[in-house]
Amino acid sequence: MNDLEQLLRTHPFCRGLAEEHLATLVGCTTNLRFRSGEYLMREGQSEDRLYLLRQGRVGLELRQAGGESVCLETLAGGDVLGVSLLTPHAAHLDCRAQETVLALGIDNGCLIQKMNADPRLGYAISMRLLENTYQRLSRHRLQSLDVYR
Amino acid sequence: MNAAAPYLPTPMRIRHAVRELPGVFTFRFDVPGGFAFRPGQFNMLYVHGVGEVPISISGDPTIPGELVHTVRAVGTVTRAMEPLEAGGMLGIRGPYGSAWPIEEMRGRDVVFVAGGLGLAPLRPAILGVLAQREHYGAVTLLYGARSPTELLFHHDLTRWRGRFDLRVEAIVDRAGRDWRGPVGVVTKLVSDAAIDPEDAVLLCGPEAMMRFVVGELRRREIPDSSIWVSLERSMKCGVGLCGHCQIGSTFVCKDGPVYRFDRVAPLFFTREL
Numbered sequence A: 001m002n003d004l005e006q007l008l009r010t011h012p013f014c015r016g017l018a019e020e021h022l023a024t025l026v027g028c029t030t031n032l033r034f035r036s037g038e039y040l041m042r043e044g045q046s047e048d049r050l051y052l053l054r055q056g057r058v059g060l061e062l063r064q065a066g067g068e069s070v071c072l073e074t075l076a077g078g079d080v081l082g083v084s085l086l087t088p089h090a091a092h093l094d095c096r097a098q099e100t101v102l103a104l105g106i107d108n109g110c111l112i113q114k115m116n117a118d119p120r121l122g123y124a125i126s127m128r129l130l131e132n133t134y135q136r137l138s139r140h141r142l143q144s145l146d147v148y149r
Numbered sequence B: 001m002n003a004a005a006p007y008l009p010t011p012m013r014i015r016h017a018v019r020e021l022p023g024v025f026t027f028r029f030d031v032p033g034g035f036a037f038r039p040g041q042f043n044m045l046y047v048h049g050v051g052e053v054p055i056s057i058s059g060d061p062t063i064p065g066e067l068v069h070t071v072r073a074v075g076t077v078t079r080a081m082e083p084l085e086a087g088g089m090l091g092i093r094g095p096y097g098s099a100w101p102i103e104e105m106r107g108r109d110v111v112f113v114a115g116g117l118g119l120a121p122l123r124p125a126i127l128g129v130l131a132q133r134e135h136y137g138a139v140t141l142l143y144g145a146r147s148p149t150e151l152l153f154h155h156d157l158t159r160w161r162g163r164f165d166l167r168v169e170a171i172v173d174r175a176g177r178d179w180r181g182p183v184g185v186v187t188k189l190v191s192d193a194a195i196d197p198e199d200a201v202l203l204c205g206p207e208a209m210m211r212f213v214v215g216e217l218r219r220r221e222i223p224d225s226s227i228w229v230s231l232e233r234s235m236k237c238g239v240g241l242c243g244h245c246q247i248g249s250t251f252v253c254k255d256g257p258v259y260r261f262d263r264v265a266p267l268f269f270t271r272e273l
Helices: A003-010 A019-026 A108-117 A119-145 B076-081 B116-131 B154-161 B186-192 B207-219
Strands: A029-034 A039-041 A049-055 A058-063 A069-075 A094-097 A101-107 B010-021 B024-030 B042-047 B051-056 B066-072 B089-096 B110-115 B139-145 B167-172 B200-204 B227-230 B258-260
Touching: A003 A019, A003 A029, A003 A101, A019 A108, A019 A119, A049 A108, A069 A119, A101 A108, A108 A119, A119 B186, A119 B207, B010 B066, B024 B089, B042 B066, B042 B076, B051 B066, B051 B076, B066 B076, B066 B116, B110 B116, B110 B186, B110 B207, B116 B139, B116 B154, B116 B200, B116 B227, B139 B186, B154 B167, B167 B186, B186 B207, B200 B207, B207 B227
Parallel strands: B110 B139, B110 B200, B139 B167, B200 B227
Antiparallel strands: A029 A101, A039 A094, A049 A101, A058 A069, A058 A094, B010 B024, B010 B089, B024 B066, B042 B051, B042 B089, B227 B258
16 A cells, blocks of 8 residues: 555545545545645636645635735645535635645546546545535535624 | 522622623622532623623632623613723622533533633633543633634633643634634534544534534534533523523523533424524
8 A cells, every 4th residue: 555545545535435446546646735825726727636635724715805815714634625626617715825734636637537437436526525515515604694793 | 599589689899890802891790708600600680770681600610709790782781781890880690590511521521612702601611620620531622703803711712722631722704814723613623623422512602603513513423412502592580480581391591591402402493492
């Protein structure tokens, strides 16, 4: 087993994934490091990677008029960034490392090709992305209620 | 409480008034004879000639000579309280209601989940646990607020963060770049925290926030019997007679405000209540 496969195996997003699927993902995965202040994604750019965050905090920021940024949410180790993989869109937020960030970057083109070739892998990844999207939607709903006003 | 005259408030003088946040203030009252209460209980606070409101006790249960209330100015009575300073008088009757299960959860890991002003009713429980720290396992506070400038009890949070035997995580709904902590809702802290089904989870905040947190705890397979919530309802008499705070078959002022969640779960999700 190589190091990348081990890193994938220990990430919550890959929990319960079949051995052969883990091995398949390795071919699309790169181990990445971002310095504090570096962007993982910029608003308007295509989302070409699915990031499995291992360590460090990433701020999802929206630039306002005048250039001031507002942080809408932070993600950290164990979280997933770039969940719009299945419906490719340009990123609508800036994703900036707030400290040193370690992440596994899965190439979207490579992953989609393998998901199409193996529907069981496609189903497993899709379900995880759906769960992730639902969790984020749920958090966003609570946030939008502004309950502490 | 005066059992013979349950509606008779005792006049108490404010020793110290602190503006915690805009519209949120803390009054400290000297009680030379002591004021015994259990964490989670509340008093009825009376502004002479204006009216009476139920307010949780936010002080340290290990300091019996001091009574502390933290109040948000939201209605006629609390707005009348807001300008009061040291030397001002309020009428107080209580303490009323049920308490956090400080004794019952001995030996267990404890997770406090607070949202906004919900930290105030939890503060006595946190201080009570910290006063007998050796009787508990890991202790965690997960706290959500609207923004970094709206974090309540800033001094306490700083002090608690400095302890090695208490993990404190604070998250805010919105922040600028000067905030170095996490941004989002408190359910994110709950989903990321190490919580086991055997842990005791004490939860207090706006009811919508508590419903989301309970949903996340259930997703984590934390049983309802390991969760305690503090409910808020319109309380008038404080002694279970007037019925203003009744939900289903329970009177929040007398049977609550603190409930083990499995005992109120059906009421919690009933829309009409």
